[in-house]
Amino acid sequence: TYGRSIGHSTEGRLIGHITFGYEMLKEKIATLKDFPFELFLKLEHMILSHHGTNEWGSPVEPMFVEAALLHYADLTDSQTNMFLEAKRHTSEGEGWSQYLKSLKRQVYLR
Numbered sequence: 001t002y003g004r005s006i007g008h009s010t011e012g013r014l015i016g017h018i019t020f021g022y023e024m025l026k027e028k029i030a031t032l033k034d035f036p037f038e039l040f041l042k043l044e045h046m047i048l049s050h051h052g053t054n055e056w057g058s059p060v061e062p063m064f065v066e067a068a069l070l071h072y073a074d075l076t077d078s079q080t081n082m083f084l085e086a087k088r089h090t091s092e093g094e095g096w097s098q099y100l101k102s103l104k105r106q107v108y109l110r
Helices: 010-015 017-030 037-049 065-088
Strands: none
Touching: 010 017, 017 037, 037 065
């Protein structure tokens, strides 16, 4: 869901955004006449592989450059948000965050 900020719908929470995005793509492509099958396959792969590894939730790993770039962009975005959240949750003037399990370290905030 989105508006002024991005949130999670019930459907997105129950089935996950990878599955939800995959289903959205299939539904949209079905409405388009003569959509190139190879492009459809590549778009599917990009959605399914954007977390990068099985352990991070992707059923497949990126297998072409655009898929790998999407994965790295997603990873960069999520890690940047972890740093920004640490800053938001740390008192003004503090030099270091608390230990962040998600990043497996403290971060310097000055």
